[in-house]
Structures are given as C-alpha cells and as structure tokens.
Amino acid sequence: MKVKEVADLVGISVRTLHHYDDIGLLIPEETTEAGYRIYSNKNLETLQQILFFKELGFPLKQIKEIISSPSFDREEALSLHRKMLVEKRRRLDRMIETVEKTMKHMKGEIKMSNKEKFEGFDFSHNPYEQEARERWGDEAVNKANQKIGNISKSEKDEFEERFNEIYRKLAEIRHTSPDSKEAQEGIKEWYDFLNTMGDYSFDAFKGLGQIYVDDERFTKNIDQFGKGLAQFMRDAMAVFADRNNK
Incomplete structure (x- = not known):
C-alpha cells in the first residue's frame, strides 16, 4: 500500500507517516525509485502496535525503543494493551456518569455531595500500568x-x-x-x-x-x-x- 492509502485506511495524516519514517519508528518495506513509500502487511501490524501504545500515553521515543527491542513480544503486548484499555474504559464510564450527575445537579434536579463530584478521578494507579512500565523499562513509576x-x-x-x-x-x-x-x-x-x-x-x-x-x-x-x-x-x-x- 502507498502512504496515502495507509493514511486513509488508518485515519491519520500522510505527514504523520512521513514523520514516523523520518524518526525510524515505522520504515516502509520499500521505497520506489520515484520516491513512493510502499507499506507491507507487516508494516501495518507494526503501525497498529504503535497506535495502541500511543493511545495509552507512551511517547514516540519510548515506543520506538519498545518495539525495536529483540525481547518485544507482540502477543504479550496486545494482551496487556487490552487489560489497560478495559481499565481505562472503566474509569471513563465513571467519569461520564459523574458529568451527567453534575449536569443534573446544576439544574437542581439532584443534590451531589463533594465526594460524588470527583468520582472517576482515580489517581492511585491503573493496576496494569505498573506491569507495563516494569515490562518495558519505564523507571519513572x-x-x-x-x-x-x-x-x-x-x-x-x-x-x-x-x-x-x-x-x-x-x-x-x-x-x-x-x-x-x-x-x-x-x-x-x-x-x-x-x-x-x-x-x-x-x-x-x-x-x-x-x-x-x-x-x-x-x-x-x-x-x-x-x-x-x-x-x-x-x-x-x-x-x-x-x-x-x-
């Protein structure tokens, strides 16, 4: 697939793909004599992995280090991604509920306690985030x-x-x-x-x-x-x- 086709498929910009290539994060399978970037299915699998990490807040520099490591296990990473995303969804559901209750509170339909106003703001930790950081070498825990x-x-x-x-x-x-x-x-x-x-x-x-x-x-x-x-x-x-x- 050409770069524009990949961009349209994934929903990101061509400029983003060019940037990933420039920094060595996602290098196309080949580049034609005319300068066109050609992406393979393996490239697409790598791109999917990059975007999973990005969604979870990992900086590009660290993503590059992780996926280029000889010890990187894609299946293991996907399993941990799933756990972290499920936990993220749980927190978001609670925050959405808090937003909805706050709107009703502002209209005078219900009364909220101060504690209820901050339900969903969980700053302890995602139980799987610690595992991810330890697995992929982030010491800032x-x-x-x-x-x-x-x-x-x-x-x-x-x-x-x-x-x-x-x-x-x-x-x-x-x-x-x-x-x-x-x-x-x-x-x-x-x-x-x-x-x-x-x-x-x-x-x-x-x-x-x-x-x-x-x-x-x-x-x-x-x-x-x-x-x-x-x-x-x-x-x-x-x-x-x-x-x-x-």
Missing part, C-alpha cells in the same frame, strides 16, 4: 503504588479522598508564585503525605515533580484539577526540595 495495593478498601478510599483534597487545594493556588509561602505550605503537605506511603528524599521528590511535566500521562491526570497544575507542582516541588536539601 510512583514509588507509592505498591504500598497502596496492600491496604484495605476503606483505607484506600480514605487515602484517595485525602489525595484529591490536596490536589484541589493546590489547584486553587496554582496561579501564585511557586516559591510563595502559600505554595510552599501546600507542597509541604504533599511531601508529607507522600512519605506516609513511600520513602521520598528531597532529590526524589524534585525528580517526581519533573516527571509530572515530562510524562504526558501524569500531566493529563493532574491537569484535570486545573490546567497548568502539573507545571506549578513541578516548580513548587523543586523550590521545596532545594530549600530543604542543604
């Missing part, structure tokens, strides 16, 4: 995930409520200076909270903040509380770490 998985449901509910409360408070002050007293008090609360579940040095805390911006999955989740929150937290966490790491 929240250190508290494993411990969270070992606590009871009631403790987890209390943890998540506290988690969301801190994020909501930080979102309210995200337009202030990261080194302001208010911002630093809020970030200290976040630091102390994280250390009830894990063991974060000041350097690790600062590194975690950087991940909030570097990893689009973290950015997307955090910014649901307020656009720009991930960057604000990154900056405030860096200030906090530098001030205390002396």
Whole structure:
C-alpha cells in the first residue's frame, strides 16, 4: 500500500507517516525509485502496535525503543494493551456518569455531595500500568503504588479522598508564585503525605515533580484539577526540595 492509502485506511495524516519514517519508528518495506513509500502487511501490524501504545500515553521515543527491542513480544503486548484499555474504559464510564450527575445537579434536579463530584478521578494507579512500565523499562513509576495495593478498601478510599483534597487545594493556588509561602505550605503537605506511603528524599521528590511535566500521562491526570497544575507542582516541588536539601 502507498502512504496515502495507509493514511486513509488508518485515519491519520500522510505527514504523520512521513514523520514516523523520518524518526525510524515505522520504515516502509520499500521505497520506489520515484520516491513512493510502499507499506507491507507487516508494516501495518507494526503501525497498529504503535497506535495502541500511543493511545495509552507512551511517547514516540519510548515506543520506538519498545518495539525495536529483540525481547518485544507482540502477543504479550496486545494482551496487556487490552487489560489497560478495559481499565481505562472503566474509569471513563465513571467519569461520564459523574458529568451527567453534575449536569443534573446544576439544574437542581439532584443534590451531589463533594465526594460524588470527583468520582472517576482515580489517581492511585491503573493496576496494569505498573506491569507495563516494569515490562518495558519505564523507571519513572510512583514509588507509592505498591504500598497502596496492600491496604484495605476503606483505607484506600480514605487515602484517595485525602489525595484529591490536596490536589484541589493546590489547584486553587496554582496561579501564585511557586516559591510563595502559600505554595510552599501546600507542597509541604504533599511531601508529607507522600512519605506516609513511600520513602521520598528531597532529590526524589524534585525528580517526581519533573516527571509530572515530562510524562504526558501524569500531566493529563493532574491537569484535570486545573490546567497548568502539573507545571506549578513541578516548580513548587523543586523550590521545596532545594530549600530543604542543604
């Protein structure tokens, strides 16, 4: 298939396919003397895999590393993709329900508690995301995930409520200076909270903040509380770490 045919089949742009070729992510089976890219069925299988990873938030650089690894197992990857997508669908269904209830609440048809307003915002972790990161070499994993998985449901509910409360408070002050007293008090609360579940040095805390911006999955989740929150937290966490790491 020619590049335009592939683009039409998949629903992506020709420019995107050209970019994938340029960075060595998806190299066509052959290129004719006239310069036309020709894609094989194997290329299409690889493209499908790329798009699955992309849908789950993996950056292109990491996708390239994963699928070019000699140990990459396509069947294993598809199985894990399915698990992660099912979990993602479950969370989205809950968020859709929350949106619908919020619309009714705004119209005065029902009353929502503060807790109900944030149902579906799950920042603990996708149980299969940890598996995926370990399998494909992503070291930027929240250190508290494993411990969270070992606590009871009631403790987890209390943890998540506290988690969301801190994020909501930080979102309210995200337009202030990261080194302001208010911002630093809020970030200290976040630091102390994280250390009830894990063991974060000041350097690790600062590194975690950087991940909030570097990893689009973290950015997307955090910014649901307020656009720009991930960057604000990154900056405030860096200030906090530098001030205390002396």
